[in-house]
Amino acid sequence: MDICRFYNGSIFNAYEYLGAHITKKGTIFRTYAPNAESISLVGDFNGWKDMPMKKTDDGNFYEIICSAAKEGMRYKYRIYTSKTEFIDHADPYGFSAELRPGTCSVIRSLSYKFSDEKWLKERTDCKIKPLNIYEIHLGSWKKPESEKNRVEWYNYSEIADMLIDYVIENGFNYIEFMPLAEHPCDESWGYQITGFFAPTSRYGTPVQLMELVDKCHQKGIGVIMDFVPVHFAVDHYGLTEYDGTKLYEYPSDDIGYNEWGSRNFMHSKGEVQSFLQSAANYWLDVYHFDGLRMDAIRNMIYWNGDESRGENKTAMEFLKKMNSGLKMRHPTAIIAAEDSSAYPNVTKPVSMGGLGFDYKWDMGWMHDTLEYLQTSPMYRSRDYYKLAFSMQYFYNENYILPLSHDEVVHGKATIVQKMHGDYERKFPQAKLLYMYMAVHPGKMLNFMGSEFGQLREWDEKREQDWDMLKYPLHDSFREFVRAINRLYLNCTALHYDYDPLNFEWVDCKSVDRCIYAIRRKSGTGDVLAILNFSDWKHSGYKVKIGEDYRERILIDTDWNSFSGDTHDAETEYIRTKDSLIMDVQPFSGKMFFLKHKPENPELKNH
Numbered sequence: 001m002d003i004c005r006f007y008n009g010s011i012f013n014a015y016e017y018l019g020a021h022i023t024k025k026g027t028i029f030r031t032y033a034p035n036a037e038s039i040s041l042v043g044d045f046n047g048w049k050d051m052p053m054k055k056t057d058d059g060n061f062y063e064i065i066c067s068a069a070k071e072g073m074r075y076k077y078r079i080y081t082s083k084t085e086f087i088d089h090a091d092p093y094g095f096s097a098e099l100r101p102g103t104c105s106v107i108r109s110l111s112y113k114f115s116d117e118k119w120l121k122e123r124t125d126c127k128i129k130p131l132n133i134y135e136i137h138l139g140s141w142k143k144p145e146s147e148k149n150r151v152e153w154y155n156y157s158e159i160a161d162m163l164i165d166y167v168i169e170n171g172f173n174y175i176e177f178m179p180l181a182e183h184p185c186d187e188s189w190g191y192q193i194t195g196f197f198a199p200t201s202r203y204g205t206p207v208q209l210m211e212l213v214d215k216c217h218q219k220g221i222g223v224i225m226d227f228v229p230v231h232f233a234v235d236h237y238g239l240t241e242y243d244g245t246k247l248y249e250y251p252s253d254d255i256g257y258n259e260w261g262s263r264n265f266m267h268s269k270g271e272v273q274s275f276l277q278s279a280a281n282y283w284l285d286v287y288h289f290d291g292l293r294m295d296a297i298r299n300m301i302y303w304n305g306d307e308s309r310g311e312n313k314t315a316m317e318f319l320k321k322m323n324s325g326l327k328m329r330h331p332t333a334i335i336a337a338e339d340s341s342a343y344p345n346v347t348k349p350v351s352m353g354g355l356g357f358d359y360k361w362d363m364g365w366m367h368d369t370l371e372y373l374q375t376s377p378m379y380r381s382r383d384y385y386k387l388a389f390s391m392q393y394f395y396n397e398n399y400i401l402p403l404s405h406d407e408v409v410h411g412k413a414t415i416v417q418k419m420h421g422d423y424e425r426k427f428p429q430a431k432l433l434y435m436y437m438a439v440h441p442g443k444m445l446n447f448m449g450s451e452f453g454q455l456r457e458w459d460e461k462r463e464q465d466w467d468m469l470k471y472p473l474h475d476s477f478r479e480f481v482r483a484i485n486r487l488y489l490n491c492t493a494l495h496y497d498y499d500p501l502n503f504e505w506v507d508c509k510s511v512d513r514c515i516y517a518i519r520r521k522s523g524t525g526d527v528l529a530i531l532n533f534s535d536w537k538h539s540g541y542k543v544k545i546g547e548d549y550r551e552r553i554l555i556d557t558d559w560n561s562f563s564g565d566t567h568d569a570e571t572e573y574i575r576t577k578d579s580l581i582m583d584v585q586p587f588s589g590k591m592f593f594l595k596h597k598p599e600n601p602e603l604k605n606h
Contacts, residue, residue, distance in 0.1 A: 002056050006032075009273030009318070010280040012325050015197055018061075019093030020075065020107050026108055029075070030479045031054070031091065033243035034060035036079050040087065041066065043075030043104075046086065047190035050078060072105035076237070081244030090194060090237050092248075094277070097182040097194070099201045103237045106201070110286055112202035112210040116217035122333045123222070123290060125358050126174075128400070128496055131334075131443035132491045133224065134172035134451075135404055136163075137189060137204055140181065141448050143463040155204035156212040164219050168453055170478070171485025172224040176293060178405065180209065181228070181279075184235050186460055189405070190293060192262050193228055196279040199287075207289075213288050222290040224334060225283055228277050229322070230296045231262040239263070248272055258304055258388035267300065268314035277322040283306035284330045291334025292326075294357075298341040307341065316355065323356030336360050336400060347398040362442055365390040366407065369436070374418050374431055377514070377535040387436075387533070391505070394441055398498055401442040408447060408458045416453040416477070425535075427453065427473050428564070428587035431480050431557040432531060435589040438488045439518045439529040441497040452478040476563040483562075487554055487591065506543055515584065517543050519594075526594040527554070532584040539583045545594055547578040554591040564588070 001017035002010075019029045031053075040050035045068040049346050049570055053062040062077075069075065076088040090097060094105030141163065153376050167175055180203075182195030190200065199209045208517045216223050232239045232248065238249045240263055249263040250256040265272050283289045298303070302321055303309035320405040323335055337346050348354025368386050375383055408414045415433070419426035430453065437444055449464040453474045456465055468474040496502040506528065507517035514534035520527045528551075532541060545551060556571040558564030564585070571590060573582035580592070 002571045005059075006274045007270045009277075009321065011274035012277050012329065013272050013285075014278040015093050015095075015282050015286075019091055019095060019197065020105065020109065021592075022071060022109055026065050028063065028065045029069075029077075029091075030056070030061060030063045030078050031093070032061050033077075033079055033247070035245040035247065035401065036062070036078045037082055040078040040080075040086075041075060042078050042095040043069060043071040045069040045075070053077075056057065057100070069107055071107055071109055073107050074098055074102075075107065076104050079243055079317060087236060087241075087244075089242055092239055092242065094195055094198050094434070095206055097198045098202050100184050100186075103184070103194075103235070105195070105198070107205050108484040110206055112207050112214075114210065114214050114217075114288055116214050116288060119217035120218070120288065120332075125332055126222075127358070127498065130173060130495050131400070132172050132445070132485055132488055133174045133176045133400070133445040134167050134170070134448065135176045135178070135402075135445055136448040137178045137405065137458070137460055140184070140458070140460050140463055140468070141386050153202050156199075156208035157204060162216045164216055164221055164498055167221055170218060170482045171489055172446075173220070173489060174224060174290070175216065176224040176389075176445065177226065179295075180225040183232060184238075189460055190226065191228055192231075192233040192260070194233045194235055196232075196275070196280055205595040210287055217288065222334075223288075224291040224293055224336070225289050226295055227260050227280055227283065228295045229280070229293040229319075230299045231258055231264050233265055234261065248275070253303060255303060258299060264299075265302070267312070267318040268313070273318050273321070280322060280326055281329060284326065284333050285428050289333075291336065291358075293336045293338060295338050295472035297337040297339040297355075297357075298343075301339070301341055301343045305341075318399070320350045325430060328357065329425045335424035337361065337432060344396065359400045359443065360397045361402045361404075361445075362390065362394075362397075363402070364393070364515070365399070365440070365442070366403065367403055369433065370407065370415075370418055372533070374432055375421055376420055377533070380514045380533055381511050384514060385508075387516065388508045390440070390503070391503070392573070395498065395500055400445055401437055402445040403437070403438060403447060403450060404445060405447045405458060408450065408454070410457075412457070413456060414454050416449045417455055424473070425587070427477055428557060429533075430477065431562060432533065432587055433587050434481055434484050435515075435529060435555075435557060435591065436531055438484050438494065439520060439591065441503050441520075443497065444488065446481075451481045467504075468470075473563055476561060480557065480562040483555055491520075491527050491554075491593070492524045492589075493520040493527045498524060513538050513541075514543060525596070528592045528594055529589060530582070530584060532586065535586045537585055540581055541584045542579050542581045544579045545592075548597050549594040550597055551575065551580060552593045552595070556588070556590045558585045558588045 039062045054062040056063040080086040092103040096106040096108035120164045179190030182198040299305040299314040337357040345354035350356040416430045419429040504519040558566040
């Protein structure tokens, strides 16, 4: 490794040098700890007795090779801050860790033969292709049936086939995993990390995770992982005061801690930059992940996420450098920002003055839409333009529309529960929500359980309430979500999200009726959606399509198979010269495919 480039923050592969690497002569261990008095290696292979490491390179790195250290053995670095005082730390660059409450690093090989060459060759960033993301927490999607002496989670290999089949069946084409890097506390959901290069041992080994990603690719499913570049866990055995000083964190506690009680990375330090961008590159390069969703970017744009404290220029410069480096190495990988700020140009290329992300979560769309549907229908005329407001700013960024895990916890209620009214009235409104989401420009993200109308808030300790599918409203709701997802994947007009010519408000002035009509356009045909957010039936609603277009009904939220009152595929409407006239049921939506009539060949020849 080029030490100078490590110090100036230009390294993207520090994990190839640092950490524990199995060789023919034994395992070689290296760590960076410039302020340590001395360091010893301890582990299963030496009875946890001090094995002094020698200084190497410029004296800030320590190294040792141990012939007795084998795959699967545990180890730590005993870092002395004086001649007698020490703390045993896990390896910052360790490739694996033992299951909590254990805190040791584990020696692991990263040798795996992928079979996803075709996928990687054809992969794109989905800017003009469908991107329908199924967000999951791996440990609580499904759990094994209770067995004596059985662990409480499926491992990466065991869950692969059932998860992939479910995702394909229900019309998603990408999976986004909440953080899989090692973390000590289940309740942190993986956002308080101690092992930035170690897949959590809760679900198995590094090779088993590679197998999961590989299988996804072979079935045509992309895989994104949440990545946390802002902060790390405070646990003493992790990065906290690693060499006896605040090596990775800020020296001042005023900005050293954040709202989650964890330590903030000091992004102005070159060695921290090399650490973080190496970790980001590691998941894309070694594990073949197709993208990273970067958490809490607001907290890098502004000091501790507080706009009043001003912009954190050094953190933003680091983001630009990291994103540019990742895109140079992985041009088709997706780099998405979870950013709740209104800071501009997050998804513009760095060369054009942006932060260099491919996508940004549209938190405004999410809040406005869910608030609108939580409101009593009698007040929706008052708030009519709240639903249309997102298109006032949509083309400022490349947005993903998220209905994520954050919206189904902490007393917020689940997505279906948020809908106004009693149990039976919630489902037609939720179907309308998902139709609106599909026809609104922007890629889509839906959290696990929402696709079948989960009513219990998400709990990381429990699997999803799959038994809800025995109830007709939940089963038919999943049928609807599956149908709308498949339409989204197959309708070209719904994929050109960031071209203003692709979108038209056909009707956003029916304030009293709370009806909206949206048209998405493409050379292969258009999609027209009529959405009634009121609790009234509106008779004789008329919408222009143009006399040169033929229409075909694609889906109606009120069909019987979705627990509605209209016979499947028998939606009634009248076609006039250039318009469609129809009755629109309460809380319902219809989608039509509009195809331009071919020219008359006989007339063309005259």
